Amino acid sequence: xxxxxxxRAMTMMALAGVALLVNGCEAQVWGAPPSADSAQATxxxxxxxxxxxxxAPPEPTAGLAGLDPRLRQAMDEAAAAGADxxxxxxxxxxxxxxxxxxxxxxxxxxxxxxxxxxxxxxxxSQGETELSPDDRKALDVMLRSSDDSAAxxxxxxxxxxxxxxxxxxxxxxxxTTAPWNGHWDVTTSTASDLVRYYDKLLSGSGGLPPEQAxxxxxxxxxxxxxxxxxxxxxxxxxxxxxxxxxxxxxxWFCCWNGGNQLHVSTGVIGADRRYVMVISSLQxxxxxxxxxxxxxAVKTMFPGGKI
Numbered sequence: 001x002x003x004x005x006x007x008r009a010m011t012m013m014a015l016a017g018v019a020l021l022v023n024g025c026e027a028q029v030w031g032a033p034p035s036a037d038s039a040q041a042t043x044x045x046x047x048x049x050x051x052x053x054x055x056a057p058p059e060p061t062a063g064l065a066g067l068d069p070r071l072r073q074a075m076d077e078a079a080a081a082g083a084d085x086x087x088x089x090x091x092x093x094x095x096x097x098x099x100x101x102x103x104x105x106x107x108x109x110x111x112x113x114x115x116x117x118x119x120x121x122x123x124x125s126q127g128e129t130e131l132s133p134d135d136r137k138a139l140d141v142m143l144r145s146s147d148d149s150a151a152x153x154x155x156x157x158x159x160x161x162x163x164x165x166x167x168x169x170x171x172x173x174x175x176t177t178a179p180w181n182g183h184w185d186v187t188t189s190t191a192s193d194l195v196r197y198y199d200k201l202l203s204g205s206g207g208l209p210p211e212q213a214x215x216x217x218x219x220x221x222x223x224x225x226x227x228x229x230x231x232x233x234x235x236x237x238x239x240x241x242x243x244x245x246x247x248x249x250x251x252w253f254c255c256w257n258g259g260n261q262l263h264v265s266t267g268v269i270g271a272d273r274r275y276v277m278v279i280s281s282l283q284x285x286x287x288x289x290x291x292x293x294x295x296x297a298v299k300t301m302f303p304g305g306k307i
Contacts, residue, residue, distance in 0.1 A: 063091045067098045067301060074300035075100050083283035083293045088191040089301075090276045092199060102192040105175055106280050109251030110146045110227075111194065111264050112187040114216065115167045116154050117143055118201070121212035122170075123158070143219035143249070146227040148185075155184045171197050171206045185253065191278040194266050198276040202268065220267065221247035235291035236265025236279055240298025243305035244269050256282055261290035265298075275307055 067089065078085045086106065088099035117139055123129040131139070142150040155163060164178035164187055175190035200206035201213050208216075227233055233250045248267030256262050260282045269275040281294040299305070 063094055064089060064096050064098050064307070070301050070303070071098055071100060074297040077300060078281065078283075078293055078297050081283065081293050082285065083281050083290070083297075085279065085281045085294070085297055086191045087279040087297070087301075088195045088277070089307075090195050090199060091274065092202065092276065093274050097195070099191065102195075103175055103190050105177070105188045105190050106264070106282070107186045107253070107256070107262060108189045108194070108264055108280075109185050109253045109262065110148075110151070111189075111249050111251040111266055112164075112184045113142050113146065113151050114197070114220075114249050114266075115187070116151055116158070116163055116184065117216055117219075118206075118208055118212075119158055119163045119166055120154050121215055122208050125209050125212050129157075139215070140219055141228065143216060144222050145224040146229075146233075146250070148228070151184060160184075167197075170208075171200050173197065185251075191280065194278040195276050198266070198268060198278075202273055202276075217247055217268065217273075220249050221245075223248055223250075232291070234295075235263055236281075236294045236298055237267050237269070237277055238265075239295045240265075241269055241277075241302055241305055241307065244307060245271050247273075254287070260284045261287055263290055263294045265294060269307060 071087070075085055075087075086101040086104045088097060088102040090097045120129070120131070120139065124131045138147065138150040138153065141147040142154070160182055161178040163184075164176065167173065168176050173189070173193040173196065175188075175193045177188045179186040179188075197206070201208060201216065204210055204213065223233075223238075225232075225234070227250075231252060233252070235252075236250065237246055237248050246267050246269050248265060250266070251264035252262065254261050261284075262280070262282055264278075264280045266278045267276070269277055277298075279294060279298060281290065281297070283290045283293055285293075
């Protein structure tokens, strides 16, 4: 999807506190790396023992220990390149989180398709709407390959900005705002809100039944190499955490405040879905350079491509 906002529209948006010049928007990426095999050590029982000794439990992982200094380094490097980055990582097992500017709002572009899908699937589960085979196919393509036309169809069908109002209410989001102009791609949110959304989607506490939540999670785990429009979208989490299995929804557009590239990378990390991460970047450079910056930030935070 590509569009340019008029000068009058920019003035209205500035009064609302969000200045956006949207020239395009995209979505999602592919490249979830294969999960590493976990080694298991077995303990043989003495011959006199009638049953084998249970295997020793795996050693607990370090989680987010030591991430703070690497996060500061990543943010310093990004700032030196002219990028404004916000990020948050949550360890769902321990509740620990590490963040930088987690409450700073930004337009989420095609990440809004998560909200559109969530709202539609809840309606279907409650018998308020029916999803035909064609609807399901369109939903899958919207989540895997970020089909804008499918998003627009479902957005209009579900009441436009009312979709965001219902998601905000169900998930208790405090920094998420419906689009000022009614266009789903300029929905604004924060890293902390998006992390909260994923966490509650995974736990079921956001109200979406597990079967419907799995539709979203399974689809974003099968994200395609590029968006339907051909935009390369391995930036951020997939290329940064290349040694982890990931399920992601990406967003992109140019230009914010006249000449900045916006990239948003969000998703669930680990075979056990232990971690949730959101990172966004605003940078006044070309598309390739901006993708490289947000990816390098993730690599600096997680050397070796693993948490």
